[in-house]
Amino acid sequence: MNTVGHLINGEVVLESQRPQDVFNPATGQVARQVALASSQTVEHAIATAEAAFPAWRDTPPIKRARIMFRFKELLEQNAEAICKLIGEEHGKIPHDAAGELQRGIENVEYACGIAELLKGEH
Structure with missing residues (x-):
């Protein structure tokens, strides 16, 4: 069974003692499992995010946009x-799933253009 973990600081964290089935609502069958997080894992994720925030905050908007553009490329690929x-x-049927993904990609595209919007020039 494929188990989905938590991506924390670039590493997948699995807590196999608390798996939760993820059902395909169209078939009723288990598609995979997700590892439920303990309070310690949640606290670790929050602390890691807080520690990473200053570097992200200080990242120039154009570099952030490049990171988001790479994310967009990965979504498309x-x-x-x-x-x-x-x-x-x-x-969801394939057509609906593709539409949902396309809307997500459009949101990422908007984020890619944020560097221009933050310049304060019009």
């Missing part, structure tokens, strides 16, 4: 697999 996951976890 992995669109088929992402749509399959959306279908398995939400019971």
Whole structure:
């Protein structure tokens, strides 16, 4: 069974003592499991995010935009697999899953352009 963990500071954290089944609502079958987080794992994730925030805050907007653009590229390159996951976890037909992913990509595209919006020039 494929178990989905938590990505914390670039590492996948699995807590196998608390797995939760994820059902495909279209079939009723278990698609995978997700590792439920303990309070310690949540606290670790929060502390890690807080520690990373100053560096992100000080990252120039253009560099942030480049990071978001790379994320957009990854979404597009992995669109088929992402749509399959959306279908398995939400019971959506492929067309609806593709539309949902496309809307997400559009949101990332907006974030990619934020550097221009933050310049304060019009």
